[in-house]
Amino acid sequence: MNAATTAAAAPVATARRVGIALAASGAILFSAKAILAKLQYRYGVDSLQVLTLRMAFSLPLFALLGIRETRRARARQALPSRRDWGLIVILGVLGYYLSSLLDFWGLEYVPVSLERLILFLNPTIVLLIGLFAFKRKVATKEWIALAVSYAGVVLVMVENLRVQGDHVLFGSALVLGAAVSYALYLAMSGQLVKRLGSLQLVAYAMIVSTAAVMIHYLIARPPSALLGLPWQVYAWAAANAVFCTFLPVTFTMAAVARLGAGTAAQFSVIGPVSLVFLGAWVLGEPITAIQLIGTAVVLGGVVILSRPGANSVPITATPTAPK
Template structure:
């Protein structure tokens, strides 16, 4: 590996982490125009889907993918619904109640959920260092949550529970997608999962809303939706896939800590969110603990190739 290739991989991983995280800020901007989480997510998926279909076409031109069994198709459907439909829906709903810095920090607990799922259901072992890292990460979250309750109010509890559900849903997606990622490749896997989730969110919208509502927003709301779809959905996925090919999933996962750190300051700058010393301390505690869990030698739990911090 050349030094230039390695540097480009680091830059792509860092850029992907920041852009993934920034989707929360763009969603907050859209909420100011009267949209809610379902509106924001539906527009995001509709605008992003053509880009992922082009990515899928490129992969198709490289050759046909493997033939999947009926069981594998059902698994693919299930994890598609978990990873980019349920997780994203809970995440955007939670963003109506919590600051962006807390949202991203809770989502960053994905590795701890993956670890615990592996322990409880897959027969994986957990080292003493990993148990310590899990305990420390949740202690850090408790510290940040308590401070946000003091600053923001009781609604933070409900929003945090929703985002925690999003993190758990995405962890189940990560655990379930391991074998399929090896069979299909990261790009094909992402395209198929996005297609399933887009169909699901559109059906959800049609069942509970008049679709004409999607045509009745100010132009600025659509501009933010397009930016969310391109800069905070499609680009981060492609950046992260490229980074994994250059530096490996372990280093890419470690660089994802940049996402929560960036949101602390971006949220304060762009959304006037409050930053307190306790929030910064709790964030540092969580990031340090999760960093221990994402080190390649520290994690025996299956880690599928691709992004591990998107969280919706």
């Protein structure tokens, strides 16, 4: 290799290393929101309070992102149509309000490692949505991957039932509902992502979901219930909004720009693995050999489904936002 070729390859290698670091960091930060929610629960708050504070703290950041993306969209004449706005409202409510509400509620009952593992089933749920809603054909290899993935979740769930008790079933059902809600978001958002771009869609959908969360909170609770909480609750909420909500979005999009959507998406497997150990380290959650085996089984099945060309049903290639 001559000097010119080496010099030309150096920026590409650097961009790849940066992209890998961003993708891995984004996956870990996305997952760590469950850790921060668990830390907030220790101060007597519930899932609705945790979600409302998270959305309130992240709103200014996504509003600024929305302003920037609107200006860029106006310059390239890619602003949403009236029909697009209707779909954005549906996606915001479905993907980030309902999914997040069920997820945080479920975290009151299940360990963070199981929560992330269930959410990681998104590609398999999208595949099943395509099968039942759009009559897509599913290959034999995909059925095997589905069976392997769900067998791994059942294995981990049974082990958590043994270690922690029956409440794990209720919490797992809530988190599975969150996964289904977000999978519906993914299945419905594909064309809109192509027209508007992922960042513009994320910004608008997060603003809509914040409004939905605030309306829900005002109907269910007095605003004063968010005041006078321990300062640690607000600190963890701010950290959740910045480090586990907004930054992972920008990190993931930057990684996609450097690596491509397919390669960047592969790093999502780091999330469930990291939570097994983060949950034990930060929260003192137990780790057993069966949990580790079940986690490996689920990851294997999902990786098979996520490989390019492996799916009968299109799965949104570009990660769009946290749950």
